[in-house]
Each structure stands twice: as structure tokens, then as C-alpha cells.
Amino acid sequence: MADVAAAKGGGPVLVVGAGPVGMTAALTLRAAGLPVLVLEAGARDRVRPGSRALFVHRRSLRLLERARPGLGARIAAYGTTWRTRRTLYRGREVFAQTFPRASGDGAAALPAFTSLRQVDTERFLHEACAEAGVEFRFDAEVDEVRADGDGVTVTDKAGGSWTAGHVIAADGARSGVRKALGIPLEGTRSDGYHVVVDVADPPGGDLPVERVFHYEHPGTGGRTVLRVPFTGGFQIDLQCRADDPPESFGTEKALRRWLPRLVGEDCAHRVLWVSRYHFLRKVAASFADPSGRVLLAGEAAHLFPPFGARGMNSGIADAVAAAEAVSAACSEPSRGPATVAGYASARRSAALYNSEAAGAALDHLRPRPWKRATQRAAAALSPVVPRCGEWLERAPYGPRGGPAHGY
16 A cells, blocks of 8 residues: 655645646645645556647646746747637638737736647646656556545556545546546537648748638538647648548548648648547536545546637646645645535536537537528628628637636
């Protein structure tokens, strides 16, 4: 039995999952002076390909800066902040906007967002964790969780066992902690799918650093395409139809047929990663176990489609809130249950808002005939009614606002 040493005035904490959410929770706990052990199912040298979560929004950068001064600024400086966004409809531009460069010092200098591959975000977080004294155990896939009013015991599939006062579960969509606790994910899964492709920048190329959303792109048979730059390349997101066979668009062989129509004939050898995903809108029935000792965060607690960049950003907000709740519970154990319950209620409300916002985005991306006609009319009117073009630009990402801005 391996016990995590308790900090003065607090208790030991386990974090399950060494992704962005888990490491953010660990850094926030360390900032509060608590000892942390992170359990990760993968190997120490694991490589997770693909850009995955691209955007780190300003609010997330500020939370990371608060957890480890300088971290948000380092991530922002490495990432790409495009200043131009464009929207097209069947080959014709209906909206374009270029923002001025950000200015200021300290937190005020942080951009509205930065765009980089998730593997790079994780690299910065892991370096910060090492500096902060966070401990890691790899190859520790959680199999059993037993929690009561006195603490939590976590056992992995290899038989390793750890005890702690609290656990923050940030072990992703297939969370072993959530499954061990019997907490279900509730929600829906879309019929159609998207293909996402990472393409490296051409050597010496001078591609425009801009985000482009293209309704009914003529080069893809009328399928909608999103192009987003990140440091070192760009991502193409192709919306397929519900009856499109995966082999028609989602394989490397298929890519060689349709991708050159979007980004040029020389792109095939620059493909870094290709994957498919469905729109998932799922939220855990509870963000904490009945004992108030285990808190769920990130994709262990909710799944959202990538449009709107809600996944990792809401997970970072979860992580900070969970760590602060645990810190408060360790400082004043009598307040522990109420503090954890407050976390669970507030972050589940934010997740439900995000789920509804993602649903609005999905309704726009996969419109019914009357909605498609509305989009067509807005595109036609955009040259004389700018608000029509602005609506076409904003709607694919869903509404903003709500609890903690939905994050």
C-alpha cells in the first residue's frame, strides 16, 4: 500500500489522468501547498498523435497563469493566434474580419486564444508539473475505487494501490474511475461523422494565418469544411453526410482524392494525422461520488463536439474548480461535503449549458430543409446586410455565455 504524504493543514490528493485537465488540477493543488500524485494509465513515453484539442482560450490561459505563473504566457507565445477569420458559402466570401494585434503587459497581454497541438500543450504542462514537484505514476490503469467518509482507495489493474483523502478523476472519455463508481454519462451521439486531418506547413511556405469556415464547399461535393491554423501546420475538418461510407473520406487513400481540392496538389506527403469523430453530447449524472471524496473533471465528466472549443477549455475550468474545492475541504474538513457539492453542482450546470450550446451548433451544421434555406438566403443577403454574414460566421460554434461562459 502506497500512501501519499499529507500536507500541513490539508490531506493527500490523487489525480487520475495526465492529460491537460489532470495536470492543470495537479498544478492548482500544488499552488495551494498540497502534495499530489498523478496516476496515468499510459506509459511514460506514450505518444498521442494528432492536434486533438487546438484552442486554449484566454480564460484558460489566465487560469494556467494563476496555477503556475508564466505558464499561460509560455503557451500563448508558442501557439498561433490568427487575427483573420473568414466565412464562405459555396465558394463566395460572406464574412471577413481582421482583429488588431493585442497589446499590454502581464495578464492583459494574453491573447483571446492561442492555437497549438494538444501534445504541445501537454509538454508545457508536464514541464510545469516537474518544476512544481508533482509526482507521476505511469502504467497505472485504474480498476477499482472505494470511497467513504474517511478517504479513497484506488487500485490499478496491476494490483497497485493508493489511498488518499480526495481523488480528482481526469482520466478521459473512458474514465476507469467513473465506471468504477457506476456514474453514467447521459446524452446523445450524432448519426453523421466528421473527418479531421492535420497537415504540416510546406517548407518555406507562407500560408495565410486565418481561420476559414466554408459552407457547402464545391470541392467536396457540397460538404462543409473548417480550416484552422496551429503552430507548424493547420487542421482540416470535413463534415460528412450520415450516409457517407467512412472509406470514401476517412482513410488515407480517400484523402489523396479530396484533400488536394482544398489545400493543393502537394499536400499528400504533409499529412500528419487523420481521424474520424461523431458529435457526442454527454454529461455525467453526477460530478462527485456520494461520499464527496471523488470529483470528476474534463472528459471523465462530459463530452462535447470540438466546434466551439468547449472540451479542453471547460476541462481546465473543471480542474481548477475541483482543485480549489479539494483545497478548501482539506483546510476545513467540516466544510468538505458542502464544498464538493458546490463544485459538482456548478460545473455540471456549466456542462449542461455547453451541451445545449453544442446542440445548437449541430442543428446549424446539419440543418433541416427550412434552416438550410435560411442559410442560403443569409448568404445571398450578406453583401447588403452584414448581419447575415456575421450570423453565418458565428452560428457553427454555438452561443456563448451561460454559467462561467459555458466553460
